[in-house]
Amino acid sequence: MATLATTYGSSPALLLNTATITSTDGESANVSKVIVHPIVLLSVLDHHTRRQEGAGRVIGTLLGKRDGETVEITNCFAVPHAERGDEVAIGKDFNRQMLALHLRANKRETIVGWYATALPDEQANGAADKFKFIADTSSLIHEFYASECEDDPIHLVVDTSLVADAIELRAYKSASVAVKGEVLANIFHEIRLAVKSSESERICVDKMIRGADSPEGASFSQEEGEALKLSMEKLLTMIETCSAYVDGVVSGSITPDEQVGRDIFESLNSIPRIRPEVFDKMFNDSLQDLLMVTYLTNITKTQLTIAEKLNATLGK
Incomplete structure (x- = not known):
């Protein structure tokens, strides 16, 4: 043993x-x-x-x-x-x-x-x-x-x-x-x-499936960009709705609801507390990594295309 x-x-x-x-x-x-x-x-x-x-x-x-x-x-x-x-x-x-x-x-x-x-x-x-x-x-x-x-x-x-x-x-x-x-x-x-699947997971999985089936690889299409934009707009609308509700409760114009308050509290509690400068650094680093991967992917595709054409030319 x-x-x-x-x-x-x-x-x-x-x-x-x-x-x-x-x-x-x-x-x-x-x-x-x-x-x-x-x-x-x-x-x-x-x-x-x-x-x-x-x-x-x-x-x-x-x-x-x-x-x-x-x-x-x-x-x-x-x-x-x-x-x-x-x-x-x-x-x-x-x-x-x-x-x-x-x-x-x-x-x-x-x-x-x-x-x-x-x-x-x-x-x-x-x-x-x-x-x-x-x-x-x-x-x-x-x-x-x-x-x-x-x-x-x-x-x-x-x-x-x-x-x-x-x-x-x-x-x-x-x-x-x-x-x-x-x-x-x-x-x-x-x-x-x-x-x-949650909405974010569904978007990622669909992206992976389309990227695997597409001959162009996992490039970010205009349709996917529109879908991401709609998701962000929906999130912004929900945040504005919650903010308006909280402002109304604080001012006394809206009667407070304990269940709604608990739901808002749980949602905020699930978000990691990160300082703005730290979040900006993380976002910029991730964006740079994504751009680098995209750049290397395009270079690889170009090299493979050149290699295929050379092989086809030399094989004749």
């Missing part, structure tokens, strides 16, 4: 084996639907792409919120781990440090579960069953996240095999199996899952 711990260097790891399984049957039994945002899927795919050579699967922490029977997953981050046989090592200190950093940016997000990529199934006969979603060690990792969550965790599995030319997502909740009061294992039950 010591060899697993050395995988993390200075980051202490939590070692789990089959003897650590306890009951995780709780409020998650009431969860009937899971909503996933596109940024979560993209983060999982990026983690899978950057995984270490020879790694079977990757895991990470899911962040979001619970609302009755629905769990909404809005963010995630990768967590280092190692698996060998029936033993699992998880970077627990790394997980808690990353959670603390995320809470500084968004205090309303909490841990709602964990994600993993599908594992190759060596015993499968058909191509459709080449990957399995629940591994033998999934109960061990689920047990760790049960201690990290306020409620029982949700398990999200992403199939990155592209066997069916698609990325399959599945969400699970767990229930304990006990014999004479002794918990022996966990059973994972699949629950409904839907992908939901």
